[in-house]
Amino acid sequence: MDDTTDKYRAPALEKGLDIIELLASHGEGLTQGEVARSLDRSPSEIYRMLSTLVRRGYVTRSLSGDRYSLSLKMFSISQRHPPIGRVIEHGLPRMRALTRRTWQSCHMGMESNGDIVIVASAESPGNWGLALKTGTVVGLWNTGSGRVLAAFRSDDEIEDLIEQHRLAVGEPAIDRDGLSGHIERIRNLGYEQMPSTTALGVTNIAFPIFDPGGRAAAVLSCPYLERVDDLKVPTLEEVVLLHGQLARELTAIYGGTSEADVWRT
Structure with a gap:
């Protein structure tokens, strides 16, 4: 990656997208710890990102509260713009x-x-x-x-x-x-x-x-x-x-x- 590309990175956004892409490959959902290990991130920063994604409706928590999965919000958004x-x-x-x-x-x-x-x-x-x-x-x-x-x-x-x-x-x-x-x-x-x-x-x-x-x-x-x-x-x-x-x-x-x-x- 060159200096110009690195200059315009948005680390928080990239972490959120990494989580969405990871969950898209795991329909059964993942725990916070599994997400952190898969992305080589600390549990605390993953927790903040997951909380935000849950609050915005892109990710849902299981009834037991320990697993995270993608919601259908991404699909719904994509259907608005054929x-x-x-x-x-x-x-x-x-x-x-x-x-x-x-x-x-x-x-x-x-x-x-x-x-x-x-x-x-x-x-x-x-x-x-x-x-x-x-x-x-x-x-x-x-x-x-x-x-x-x-x-x-x-x-x-x-x-x-x-x-x-x-x-x-x-x-x-x-x-x-x-x-x-x-x-x-x-x-x-x-x-x-x-x-x-x-x-x-x-x-x-x-x-x-x-x-x-x-x-x-x-x-x-x-x-x-x-x-x-x-x-x-x-x-x-x-x-x-x-x-x-x-x-x-x-x-x-x-x-x-x-x-x-x-x-x-």
Whole structure:
């Protein structure tokens, strides 16, 4: 740990979090002494922390008073802020900031009962751009969003997705072999970069936003348009890098993992 990190530590908070994480692994509860020994802390400081956590409702004491367990308060708090809603809420201002840097539109897509739906969208700040409206349903196998959502799922989940999927407007029938090839390539690369199959001159960039289970819960996409006038804007390579950084940031907000290695063959 460097000096800067150490400077901003909050020891009391860390002790409380250590206790919560420890109790989360012991559903039967622990005594004060067991908590102290496990965390290599003195019984007196553990007693003060446990008393505070009990008073705030995060920890409960057994009827005999000698064992401590987590309450359901943490679960209750987590339910007040659904993770996908949180990703969209935190993602939109970041997406708008990204469009101002790249001069490109971007959007976020999710799967809903087999449909690939745009759930958030940010337009380019310029006079023109290509932006998908929120609520738009796009294709599964012929779009970056659809391919990435499929790529980071198990084979059984992919089959279920294909079975449920209803073709979007203009989407050709799904080519199973073609989709399998795209999925293998995306898993190896970690994202999708492809010429648009719906509009000429557009390069689709799509990055997964992972959930805690390592699945693509959502996709951050950019329909990249190359400018040929005198306005100096980021290159395609720079736009890819910036969208990858934001996707990893949104993955962290979701509490997911940004590692795609598990999907690589």
